[in-house]
Amino acid sequence: MAPRATGTPSPAGTADLEAFVRDWEEWHRRHEAARADRHGFLAITGLHWLTEEPQRLPDAPGEWSTGPDGVVVTLAPGEELVVDGETVGGRYVFGVIPERGEIKARWGDAVIEVARRGGNDIVRPRHPDNPVRTGYTGTPAFPPDPRWVVTGRYVPFDAPRPTTVGAVVEGLQHVYDAPARVEFELDGQALSLTVFNGRTPGALLALFTDATSGVTTYPANRSLAIDPPAADGTVVLDFNRAVNLPCAYTKFATCPLPPPENRLPVAIEAGEKDPRRHG
Known part of the structure; x- marks a missing residue:
């Protein structure tokens, strides 16, 4: 886990941070454009x-x-x-x-x-x-911070586990195959997330809540896309790119809720905030 910078950053460190922020800003711009698509x-x-x-x-x-x-x-x-x-x-x-x-x-x-x-x-x-x-004017987000880029470990299950989760629509359920969990640490605390298959082969998706949910972030869930694991089983979780699901914006969504084990007991002050609380 990348530590939070302290003191005066070196010129090289400043350049790296500026590049990190620019990369995040470009990603967020593309994500917002897709969200506001004519038929989104x-x-x-x-x-x-x-x-x-x-x-x-x-x-x-x-x-x-x-x-x-x-x-x-x-x-x-x-x-x-x-x-x-x-x-x-x-x-x-x-x-x-x-x-x-x-x-x-x-x-x-x-x-x-x-x-x-x-x-x-x-x-x-x-x-x-x-x-x-x-009338959409954008979604606020926490400032991007390398602290929230975490290296985790991909722990595959013996076989994909059918995982039933609830939905924002009362009485509705979704069933996903979970191929693994991802184990990681934040501030010395051991945590894990059950992950589902992502949009592309090998990619993963985590649905989660944390201690910010219902305070500064959308209460029902956020999602995090994760690139395929490396050959040694490591994965990178960039919580700066945690995003809201459609249910944060429209009552006409059927978004899934996170599995119970993905309700993290820490405050992840990264990624998108609750648009309803921030105009």
Whole structure:
């Protein structure tokens, strides 16, 4: 773990710190741009749970239902969607969508997300002019500090462990395969995180809370992307890059909660803060 600098930094140390801060600022700028994308989570205008009974939605065309054939939409005359570059009308079958899978259809300048979460089929329209998106002014964060860049150890399980976690939606559950835990130290205290598979092969993802949760950071969770372990099993946890999940910004998210063992008893004053507490 990199110690906090004390005294007057050397010219080389100052240059390293300036480069570290610039790198973090560029990363955070890209992350904010992706969050505020025209069809990102800030553009969502509704979370609609589908049943066998067809229902018309206020922010999407057609009547929507789900059943043995998966998600089905019936579009009225004059209504159209664009799916995989093809314009469709009438009755269109999206089919059975796998858990955590999604299909995005175009409707004018909006995107209609059709997805499956916690065993339920859902529709989430994304409209670029949603006030949540157009009024977004950014997310505050702790100043980047090398102290919060920690080297840990990847400890694989004998086999991936199916891990059931709760969700911000009451009664909803998510199941993830956990390949390992990551052990590390902060201020001499031994800690660990159960990790899930990340977005790319070998990458990892940790969901966690800590002593700042509900004080300066979002109470339900934060997430940390972790690069694949090195050949010797070491991993780098850069808590400066801990970020909020979509549920910190919209009530139309189904974000998972951390497993109980990932509720850290230390205050990690790094990464993104709670946007609701900081304007």
